[in-house]
Amino acid sequence: MPAAPLYELVGVGLVIDGATILAGVELTIADAGITVVLGPSGAGKSMLLRLLNRLEVPTAGEVRYRGEPVDALDPLELRRRVGMVFQRPAPFPGTVRDNLLVADPGAGDDELAAALGDARLDRAFLDRSADELSGGEAQRMCLARTLVTRPDALLMDEPTSALDPEARQGLERTARRLADGGRPLVWVTHDLAQADRLADDMVVMVGGHVADEEERARFIAGAGDGGDDDGHGRGRRRRRDGAAAAGEAGGEEEEDARG
């Protein structure tokens, strides 16, 4: 029997206060590499991500994590197995060390420094005040904070939308390194160029569902310069040249996401 995918979404719908956010989402997310969820604002990408670690629960259908229905798992355990980095860094009061200790109060400095290292921050940051970090540093600290829980997989919700181009590229390289090191990663973005740089597998969402071929082509034509993407099937494409994508990330043009 083949190994279960990281996530499976079967007929997933989400209605909040009478508004349909997601409807009939059918999706499989591979247990390796970077899966990019791409789409315009309001497509339901972030809500989709929140369903994956149960910050939201679907009003229809089922979400499965490695074959198990998410609602049958202990939500706290699930959230430690699947770390989440949000769109805007949310540092807690105190030093970087204090922040990381929230994730594991028993962790020693060496473990914390290792998590910082994985997020490409120096050990010396441990004593820095978290509210004095730059946007990029704060987002890396949030990533490190998540890594302290030693998650099996990572969910990243437009993590670079508040960052300058340099910090954005740095975080993309870090994500690639983590994914290549064995942590599958789901990365939400509305930035086509970023999706192209990062994706091993790409899912396009529009209007609360996975885009069909026509919707996908329309979105890509509208979002990018239109000429670089064709021949990809039904709302998603698959690519397994991750290392090459990581290499590109450093040399991208300066065109930035609007945030």
Add this chain to the structure above:
Amino acid sequence: MADVAIGWAGLALSLILVAVAVGLSLWQGLRLEREMLWATARALVQLLAVGYVLVLLIDEDTPVAWAWAWVVVMLAVAALTVRRRAPEVPGITRLTVIATAASTALSLSVVFGLGVYPMVGRAVVPIAGMMIGNSIGSIVVASRRILAELADRRPEVEARLALGQPWQEASKPFVRSALRTALTSQIENTKAVGLVFLPGAMTGLILAGADPLDAVLVQAALMYLILGCVATNVVVIGLGLTRRLFTPDHRLVRLARTGGG
């Protein structure tokens, strides 16, 4: 006591100041005249009604059970008042009944259990009234602060939840800060009493001819009771409301100021 009763004529004369307030409102174009006259009339009617009830309740021949029944009415009115002042707080009516009942029971059991006052209608009604009355403000402040903190700091709360913290842990820093705010004003009141303002019970006793020192002792005891009562309220509201704002599977419910994705 006859020498301190102001009588209807005295009451009528005090209306001069209402006239002054109305005049000022007219002069400054505040358009509060109708509101002021309505409040003045309403206060008088309410106080008179309560006055007549109190005459019956504190009569030595009236069984003390009637005084307790009145306390229940006060609890209900307090709950409705809080709901009117903090309508955005989910479940506030029920929480207020629980909090005020707990805090009033605690303070009254100290007062009557330790024999500070005999358990008679004359003591039950005003003391319970003071506890419940002071509870209203603290409950409104505590509940609104908790709601605002958790709504404003949603990203931080969810970042904590996403790290696998249970809701009790994830909400703690924010609830603590809200409860501190709610309690601090009562602590400040307790510190300022006598220096800045003479509180109601003491003023009433002195006006009614009691020895000022006796009045001070009564007031001090009441202030301590109120402080304990407010602290109890704030903590009960803190625990009860926070529990309501999270689901059993540790998600923060949608609050007034949340956005979607």
